[in-house]
Amino acid sequence: MPPTTGDKDEDRRRKRQTRKEGVTRHVILIRHGQYTENEKLDENRILTELGRQQADYTGRRLKEMIEGVEVRVSNMARAKETADIIASHLEGVERSEPDSDLNEGRPSHTLPGGDSYVSKSTIEKTDDGHTRIETAFRKYFYRAQDPPRMNILVESASDTGDDNNIAEMDVTNIENKNSGSKHEFEIIVCHANVIRYFLCRALQMPPEAWLRLCTFNCSLTYLTIRPTGTVSCRMLGDIGHLPYDKSTFSMHSGFNW
């Protein structure tokens, strides 16, 4: 996006142009399915039967939601397994190499929960986790500025947005009418702590709040990044695509806990 000129009208005109010609990035973060937590080595911490079913439902859900997608994944067994199952449902999928920066860890201290009484090792863990996971955040969260890649472009349907009730609408509606703007979808299969941290950072909320969120297995967390840099969260921890009796938060089942 061109830098601001100081002239408000000109800035507005440029912003509209960016919106019309630019690419909206849709980033969907998926937490892996339920896995065997009692194992020690990562290669043995793999999806349970239920976890595989969850991934399967998720693949089907994503297939109906999006097309022409890029799939990214952490370098941990349970995430790679989940990503494989999901990708098997999607056509025209680009698979990236697993990225260790997306591995689970402790991305930030937590409030409530703080850090004045934790052990040195936890602090060190957080320092490590934070650096790496913040790196991952910067790697995947940015506005599209380059020309869009042709093979994963999807033109938006030019739906008529309704601007009678502006207050309820995202900023994108008004400018999006018949704009023919482009959309890029990206799926990132990774882990609860990483997802919650990314959400806080993307929305520019204090990242120390990440543990106030709770993302179930195979939940969808969906962020849009407009070419102007505006970020919006369309869903957090969405598991409506799973039957209720397949919902887990690790070893907790259902919601009644």
Next chain:
Amino acid sequence: MFSFASLARISKQSYSSSSRCCLFGALPAICVAAVAAMDNDDNYINEESSSFIRRFLPTTTITLSESATPSPQAQSKDGSDDDGLLFGGQCLKRQMHVPNVPYPLWDYNWDGKMTSDTSLEAFRNGQANSSNRNNNKKKNVRKKRTKKSRHILLVRHGQYDERREEDIYRTLTPLGRRQAIQTGIRLTKIAKGSMNFETCKFNGQCSVKAIHVSNMVRAKETAQLIAQQFQDQDQKVFVQKPDPLLNEALPAPMVPIRPDIIGGTEEIDENHDRIEEAFRKYFHRDDDEDEDVTIPPTSSDKDDDDDDDEDEDKNEFEVIVCHGNIIRYFFCRALQLPPEAWLRLCTFNCSITYLVIRPNGMVSARMMGDVGHLDYDDTSFSGLHGFRW
């Protein structure tokens, strides 16, 4: 210029400063156990750590709060709009929420119901009352009932006809009605539980205590359709009297700014207090006072001396059918995030936003804007369909 991004940087500085400030005296036993639970790579996940979640480690010392306090004298970017009224040149200071403790600290008494065993000191000393029981075992003292976790499911109404101004004409479209029915079905399944859970208390049944609703037609229609699904499943649920406190309006300033919204300042002035009142009314930990909820008494309400409450369901569910702006504001406030960020969220029609409030005052958001229960073809954000927009 102060910005939330710079707040993030400030927080990062505080990691190193707080590690310098850490005192490594004798740790309370509970903290050691909790830390052991956190040493797992995928912490917070296993059984041990789930109880840890309810017994949070104490918060940081003053160091963090000092660095995190936003400067009230922040200059606007170009200096021209800031005559002391605007924060960062972007929104009216007087309309901004002033938290009792600076972001990102957690206010333990956020709902005014903190007790000595749920204070910051109690959490620090590992004595926070995380269990639902009242531990008062004295004789001749009336034993209080078990406190429950409150599960609140906020449902945005279905798609509605936006063409006319008067509320009575702003009724659900046929798509909106389908959305409401599908949402009702989803909620009945949650309420009913299932025999298929491998190990789950009460088969995962979630007893829905009440359905609250705003006093606007589109919400009332949605609530009725939801209630109908319960009735069709022979499940009892009680739709409460419509509450105008939950009606839609702009609840708070919007950052990033929205110059396209006309009359925003006035609408916020007219409605903010009312919406904040709604928040305080519905969002608080369980205490011993019942709200004005009309449900018939059940045997579990009786005071009994039975020590064994393992069979008692310690969780209660309530549905609130209302509106996008209200829900997003409640989400921010419940999590003690700046409510000026509310418009960074996007709640589709008939989406579910789910928050849990523990008896010790801790709050957790399990989903925001969940629409996975709707058929893809029935997904809408007002006039926009699907996700490719």
